Amino acid sequence: MNWIPERIFRPRGWVMVALGLVALLLAQLLGRRDLLVVAVFLLALPPLASAGLRLLSPGFTVKRRFSPAFVEAGTTASVTLDVHGTTPGGGPARLTEQLPAHLIDVPRFDYPNPVTPRSLLSRYSYTLRPTRRGVFTIGPLTARFGDPFDVALLTRDLDKGEPLTVAPAAVVLPEISLTGGRGQDGSRMTRQQANPSDDDVMTREYRHGDPLRRVHWPATARQGKLMVRAEESVTTPEAALVLDQRAWAYGGAAKPPRVADALATSPAFEWAVTAAVSIAAHLLERSYALRVLDHQGRPGFASSRSAAEPGREDFAGQSGALAVAQSLAALELAAPARAETAAPFTDVLADRLIQTRRRGPVIAITGLLTDADAMILAAAVEAAEGAYAFVACSDPAQVEEPLNILRRAGWQALAVAPHTALLQAWMDLDTPAALPAPATGSLHHGPAAAHRPAPRGAGPRGPAPAYPGVRP
Numbered sequence: 001m002n003w004i005p006e007r008i009f010r011p012r013g014w015v016m017v018a019l020g021l022v023a024l025l026l027a028q029l030l031g032r033r034d035l036l037v038v039a040v041f042l043l044a045l046p047p048l049a050s051a052g053l054r055l056l057s058p059g060f061t062v063k064r065r066f067s068p069a070f071v072e073a074g075t076t077a078s079v080t081l082d083v084h085g086t087t088p089g090g091g092p093a094r095l096t097e098q099l100p101a102h103l104i105d106v107p108r109f110d111y112p113n114p115v116t117p118r119s120l121l122s123r124y125s126y127t128l129r130p131t132r133r134g135v136f137t138i139g140p141l142t143a144r145f146g147d148p149f150d151v152a153l154l155t156r157d158l159d160k161g162e163p164l165t166v167a168p169a170a171v172v173l174p175e176i177s178l179t180g181g182r183g184q185d186g187s188r189m190t191r192q193q194a195n196p197s198d199d200d201v202m203t204r205e206y207r208h209g210d211p212l213r214r215v216h217w218p219a220t221a222r223q224g225k226l227m228v229r230a231e232e233s234v235t236t237p238e239a240a241l242v243l244d245q246r247a248w249a250y251g252g253a254a255k256p257p258r259v260a261d262a263l264a265t266s267p268a269f270e271w272a273v274t275a276a277v278s279i280a281a282h283l284l285e286r287s288y289a290l291r292v293l294d295h296q297g298r299p300g301f302a303s304s305r306s307a308a309e310p311g312r313e314d315f316a317g318q319s320g321a322l323a324v325a326q327s328l329a330a331l332e333l334a335a336p337a338r339a340e341t342a343a344p345f346t347d348v349l350a351d352r353l354i355q356t357r358r359r360g361p362v363i364a365i366t367g368l369l370t371d372a373d374a375m376i377l378a379a380a381v382e383a384a385e386g387a388y389a390f391v392a393c394s395d396p397a398q399v400e401e402p403l404n405i406l407r408r409a410g411w412q413a414l415a416v417a418p419h420t421a422l423l424q425a426w427m428d429l430d431t432p433a434a435l436p437a438p439a440t441g442s443l444h445h446g447p448a449a450a451h452r453p454a455p456r457g458a459g460p461r462g463p464a465p466a467y468p469g470v471r472p
Contacts, residue, residue, distance in 0.1 A: 013046035013151035044222075049152035053145055059086035062141050062159040072169045073311065076129050083111060083158070085120040094144040095124070098161070099134045100261055103128050111143065129336075133168040133273070135306050135330045136261045137161040165306050167325035168270075171278040171422045176179055176430040178361055178388055179286055202230040212311035238289045238323040238360035240353055240384070242377075243276050243300050245269075247333040249367025250392065264332040267418035268392040273363045275390055275422055277328050279363055284321040287313065288360065292324065295366075297348035345376040353380035361386035368393050374402035378409035384420060388429055 009017070020042030027035035048377050063082040073075040083095065093111040107126040114122060132138065141159025145154040203219045206226035219227040244250075250269040265273075275290075283290050292300030299313035307327035315324055353362055361383040364377055369391055381387045389411050391399050396415035406413040416425045 001388065008050055008145065008149055008153060009046045010153050012149075013049070013153075015040045016046055016151055039086040040228075045149065046151045049147040049149055050154070050451075053147055053152050053154040053376065053419050057145055057154060057156075060084065060143070060158045061086060062139075062161070063147060064139065064162045066138075066162075066164055069169065070165055071130065072167050072325070073130055073133050074169050076127050077164065078089065078127050079138065081124040082107075083122045083124070083141070085122075087114070092146070095158075096142045097126070097138070098136065098140055098142060099138060100130075102131060102138075130164070130166040132264055134261055135327050136164050136166060138164050148196070164327045165326055167329045168273050168277045170325070171274065172280045173278055173282040173426050176426065178363070178386060178430075179283065179288075203227045204230050208346075224309050237287065238291070239299070240281050240291045240293065240360070240362045241276065241283075242282060242293050242295070242349065242353070242362065242364040242366070243415065244273065244295045244305070244364070244366035245331070245334045246295055246367060247335060248343075249369070250333060251367075251394070252333075258373055262331065263379050264335075266333065268394070269333055271392050271416065271418045271420070271422070272367070272390070273328050273331060275392075275425075277325050277366075278422060278426075280315070280324040281321050284315060284324070287317075289316045290324075293349065293352055295343075295349065296346050297350075297352040301327035301331060303334060304328070304331040344370060344374045347376065350376050350379045354383040359385065361388060366387040369399050369402035371402055371405060377411065380403055381410045389401035390425065390429070391415045392418065394418065 012016045020039045023039035023042060024034050027034070027039055061084045063084075065080045065082075067078045067080070074075065077096075081095075081097070092234060095109040095111050097107045098304065099106055105128075108126075109122075109124045112120075112122050114120070128138075140157040140159050141161075143156060143158050145156075146152065203449040204227065205218050206215070206228050210228050214228040216227050216229050223429070247264070250266045252266060280290055280292070293298045293313060295304065299311050301307040301312070301324075302310050304310065308323065310327075312323070315321070362380060364371070364387075366389065369377075379386075387406075389406055391403065391413060393399055393415060394417055396403075396417075399415050403413045403415060412429055414425060414429050
């Protein structure tokens with residue numbers, strides 16, 4: 001009897017209604033009172049049972065817990081449901097947990113399932129494996145109640161559901177020149193004095209074998225013991241990550257219509273998000289202080305609805321890695337402002353990057369770039385300790401000239417397709433690309449000429465040092 005619809009009544013209830021109508025018709029035709037009594041009983045029982053379900057249905061409270069509370073795409077999460085009946089009575093119920101469309105297996109349970117004898121608490125558990133990032137509503141928990149005669153049906157939601165944050169899965173990246181030379185704690189030994197003043201240099205106590213020329217006499221006089229200059233100092237590493245979020249740069253936002261919890265994204269942007277979470281984890285695990293910016297120079301996760309602190313742009317340590325992953329979970333492509341479809345990078349971004357003043361590398365993950373965009377990034381190369389760029393696009397020929405602009409300025413830039421393996425692209429980034437012969441006037445035209453970077457090796461502080469893996 002699966003073909004009979006179950007809305008207000010169960011199949012048995014609809015059959016009783018049909019038989020009641022037949023009995024009523026026969027009672028009128030045959031003039032039999034006994035058939036009239038049967039007809040009234042058959043027609044009255046299903047509505048009365050349905051009214052009783054709605055008036056006497058027990059109340060419930062539902063508590064849902066996720067373990068872990070924060071999960072990566074492709075991993076398994078355990079869900080525990082505690083269903084507590086707040087009023088006694090009521091028949092058994094069929095519970096169904098409503099899940100997002102891409103989670104196919106819908107869990108179903110029978111209520112009651114008491115945890116202890118005479119308890120109104122029922123506990124259920126199931127697992128789910130989300131395959132993509134986002135913030136998904138798990139639930140609501142739907143209950144289907146029946147009456148003792150199994151003729152009426154009541155379906156209602158017991159709660160509103162709970163959000164589950166699914167972060168993009170990070171790829172473990174090996175050491176390359178970007179982070180090479182630093183210890184496991186992120187520190188790097190340099191041959192520079194920590195402070196330029198000769199009266200305030202870093203010193204340490206004299207050790208046997210230290211040459212006398214390294215003795216720092218002012219510190220020796222203050223300390224009352226022989227002190228020598230510390231020619232090696234430990235520097236705290238810093239890095240900046242720029243994540244382009246312009247919709248047009250990634251081929252437009254593809255948001256499935258009428259799909260709950262869907263993100264405005266594209267395959268190229270998903271590649272960029274995976275690269276961002278992987279690079280951020282790679283740097284933060286090595287004790288880098290990471291600054292994340294968007295294409296306008298604002299905090300990188302200002303538009304993410306999964307970010308606990310949307311205005312935050314500085315991250316450090318394990319907590320910082322978790323915050324970055326959580327913020328990337330629901331990051332979407334930015335809608336164009338007004339009728340502007342190809343918004344360029346802004347001068348604010350270059351200014352924010354220049355503020356770092358050689359405190360660490362800059363990593364840019366972008367979509368399609370224009371020549372003006374490349375000029376903006378090129379202007380910040382002198383302020384960074386190495387500059388690296390991934391340009392995600394379907395056709396590398398579209399960004400050939402912007403890549404050349406970046407490479408001439410000193411960036412190690414690489415065009416990648418959405419299907420490119422991140423691990424391979426990361427290793428390829430460590431191999432500087434051959435620079436093309438500069439075209440006459442190629443950097444002197446257009447409105448972006450004002451952002452042309454100064455030649456490497458020139459500047460008020462003298463020749464710029466050569467950094468590993470950066471071709472001048």
